[in-house]
Amino acid sequence: MNIFGWDVPLWVSLTAIVITLLYWYGTATYGYFKSRGVPYKPAYIPFLGDVIEYLTVPHTIIQRRTMKRYPGKVYGTFQGRTPVLQVANAEFVKEITIKEFSSFTNRRDLVDEDSIAGNHIGMIRDDHWKHVRSLLSPTFTSGKLKQMYSVIQGCSDKFVKHLKSTQAEPIAIKNYTAGYTMDVIASTAFGLDIDSQERTDHPFIYHAKSFFFRPKDDRFSSKLSSFLGIVILLLCPKTLKRILARFVDVSFLGAETMEYFGNILNTVFSQTQSQLEKRKDFISMCSDKVVDLDKVDKDSIKVTNGKRWTTEGLSKRDVLANAAIFISAGYETTGSTLEYFFYIMAVHPEIQHKLHTLIAEVVDENGECPYEDLKKLEYLDWCIDETMRMFSIATRLEREAKTDITVKGIPISKGDGVQIQIHALHYDPDYWTDPEKFNPDRFAPEKPD
Incomplete structure (x- = not known):
């Protein structure tokens, strides 16, 4: 190809054009x-x-x-x-x-999948968000929180016991505040008594790590999966995600973790229905609002941003997604705040x-x-x-x-x-x-x- 009297190979010209177009596209919004x-x-x-x-x-x-x-x-x-x-x-x-x-009211659509990771109150949008919020708000009244108070007190008693066992020796307080926070979340949201302040190998803790892109164990494959999860979440276009999903599991939490929390949900619902006195955890308090998407009036089914929901109530996935947000939004934030609080009291x-x-x-x-x-x-x-x-x-x-x-x-x-x-x-x-x-x-x- 002759350009201004210079004989330029075709591949060089095409490469220059591609680079120029990529640069233009990559900076077009600046x-x-x-x-x-x-x-x-x-x-x-x-x-x-x-x-x-x-x-x-x-x-x-x-x-x-x-x-x-x-x-x-x-x-x-x-x-x-x-x-x-x-x-x-x-x-x-x-x-x-x-x-x-x-x-x-909307947030950036980082998790666009129709799963428990993409259906909590922080990820849904527009009328879907308004509907779920209206049904969840009564769960957080002072009366409902009072019902959970005794559960939180039980976790606090364990926390104090573990602190006393240190006999005033210097400690990494984050290990204690993190365990206490996880115990409160597991009991108030899921109705589980895991005592993570004592037992750190509980399956709940293992799967909860998925919410923070932390490797579930020390295997190289787990660390690689965690890293790729961050890359896919932040940088991968939606179209490419859908293509990759045909070949590998690119969901936010992974199929294994979603199955684990799904089983917890079914267990809690079964126990709630069989007990005369209603349990005091979040999932149980939402149980009377749950409907089956396959059995409701088809006219009540809506799709917002690719996520199915119904105006007749909450699906099981809605409840589980918003119980799971206790982990993603409450664990690190509460545990670290308590850590800093104890530090500031010490100084x-x-x-x-x-x-x-x-x-x-x-x-x-x-x-x-x-x-x-x-x-x-x-x-x-x-x-x-x-x-x-x-x-x-x-x-x-x-x-x-x-x-x-x-x-x-x-x-x-x-x-x-x-x-x-x-x-x-x-x-x-x-x-x-x-x-x-x-x-x-x-x-x-x-x-x-």
């Missing part, structure tokens, strides 16, 4: 925010956006460092080719999460002493606190709130716009992702006095910070 007049962080690497930075620098540092460059605390970034609006402006957050919440003995004194005024002679008296433990609430402010486990929240909308002068199109930068908000001196200091009193009603 002008998105500029065309809309929105401040943004430039991206240059095709297909990756700012992914490299997030792989090499803790994103909490990126949040605080980057937000200083944008006085309005709202700016655009690119996660791969996807434009995402980053927000650390409190008033903007109120618009999204309160005033205009009806336009931001602030004066606060620990004050908290201990105030708790002692509320509990009975056996050290127990009735459910009705929990509201008297205000200072404990403030200490936990301040722990979560300084050590936010969820450092960002994500929403996806359902409609075209303008918020505070920023145009947001349908399908655009918005991420609320929790860590940056929690350390912003515009919102908090001396944010680097642990100060529970900032949450006192008469002294809001």
Whole structure:
């Protein structure tokens, strides 16, 4: 092929064309925010956006460092080719999460499969989300939570027993808080008494690791499967997932784990139906809302984003999916928050002493606190709130716009992702006095910070 008088081999020309097209496609979205007049962080690497930075620098540092460059605390970034609006402006957050919440009920569709991993309240969308939420909300009333209180107390007693057995020797507190959290989740969500604080090889713990892409054991195949799961979830297009699914198991949790939790669900339902007194776990409390998708009126069957549901109630998969979210959303977050709480009490003995004194005024002679008296433990609430402010486990929240909308002068199109930068908000001196200091009193009603 002759180009400007040069004899260029055909393969070289075709290669150059392919590379040029790939570069164009990989960077075609990088002008998105500029065309809309929105401040943004430039991206240059095709297909990756700012992914490299997030792989090499803790994103909490990126949040605080980057937000200083944008006085309005709202700016655009690119996660791969996807434009995402980053927000650390409190008033903007109120618009999204309160005033205009009806336009931001959806989250990014990371798990699009019609399984227990893709059918919980955090993954379903639109009318499906609204329907499930309306049926689940009554399960979390103060009365229903009170019914679970004795179950949680039992887990707490085991936790205290295990702590006392250390005889005040230095310990890795995370091992204890993680076991306690898993016990609470297993008992309140699934009705299981697994005592993971004592027994770490329970099948429930083995399969729960799938929710965090942790290898289930030390085999190379397990580690490889865990790594590939992350890659498929974050980078693999939906079409390619469907093609791969014809040959290998590419589901979020894996067939073995889904079968395990499915068996638990059936067992709990059977026990609930055979017992006169209703069990106090989440699955049992939802049992009266469960219907069979194969037996309901066909006109009640809906399909939203490829997921089947019915307006007549909840399917077994709906219940199991939302019981499983206790693991995915509650295990790491609660266990780590408790870990940081105990750490912060250790390095602030004066606060620990004050908290201990105030708790002692509320509990009975056996050290127990009735459910009705929990509201008297205000200072404990403030200490936990301040722990979560300084050590936010969820450092960002994500929403996806359902409609075209303008918020505070920023145009947001349908399908655009918005991420609320929790860590940056929690350390912003515009919102908090001396944010680097642990100060529970900032949450006192008469002294809001």
